[in-house]
Amino acid sequence: MSQELRHAGCIAPLVAALAQGKIKPGPDTALVVVDVQNCFLPGGSLAVAKGDEIIPLINRIAKSFQNVVLTQDWHTPGHISFASSHPGKKPFESIKLPYGNQILWPDHCVQGTEGAAINKGLDIPHAQLVIRKGYNPKVDSYSAFIEADGKLKTGLDGYLKGRGIKSIFVAGLATDFCVAWSATDARKLGLDAYVIEDACRGIDTQGSLATAWTNMHKAGVKRIQSTDLALGV
Ligand code: VGL
Ligand code: ZN
Secondary structure (H helix, E strand, C coil): CCHHHHHHHHHHHHHHHHHCCCECCCCCEEEEEECCEHHHCCCCCCCCCCHHHHHHHHHHHHCCCCEEEEEEECECCCCCCEHHHCCCCCCCCEEEECCEEEECECCCCECCCCCCCECCCCCCCCCCEEEEECCCCCCCCCCCCECCCCCCECCHHHHHHHCCCCEEEEEEECHHHHHHHHHHHHHHCCCEEEEEEEEEECCCCCCHHHHHHHHHHHHCCEEECHHHECCCC
16 A cells, blocks of 8 residues: 555544534643532532533543643532531522622532542543632632632633633533533633533533523533544544
């Protein structure tokens, strides 16, 4: 076989994927894997239904990204977002806080605990950064970029821009909270944002999943499936 033919053979799957309109993540793109932590997985204190199903898919998707960032919900004991910090309140009820409405959660992702650890099934050795959020005792942070007061920044924005990243693809838990808030904030900060729907699972309390998709759509977040990506080529 000639050199040219051998070469054509090796790029043929890529050419086919691109011909089908699939997206091939480039060097100015990062995959942001949100909160794949034990607390959010079956058996955890704030388990997201079927959250474990996305782990093999995320591992596969991550292989096609040169740049990967992981996020980690990282609360202080007695965090303001915990129902247990508000006498008489139960998980999934809401309260008013100085920065706005706050849904109250079961205690979860307490700093340094096994529940807060990133699940061992996540196999992305080339991930470059783990960004922690929600460590401010009095302010929650669903978003990987900006805390719930809309002001305090985590630094992820500066990191991505400093590395020349222009678009992010988001996968993980939970679709309607940390995934949605991270993707909409990315738009506010001038990044392109894609949410890979089948690589996420939602909590869906009080209609939160539908609301989140509406908000993401309004913000210009693109809703895609893993099959829209050129994987393994
Ligand atoms: C999350 C609720 C509370 C999330 C974090 O990762 O989506 N949800 N803390
Ligand atoms: Zn949290």
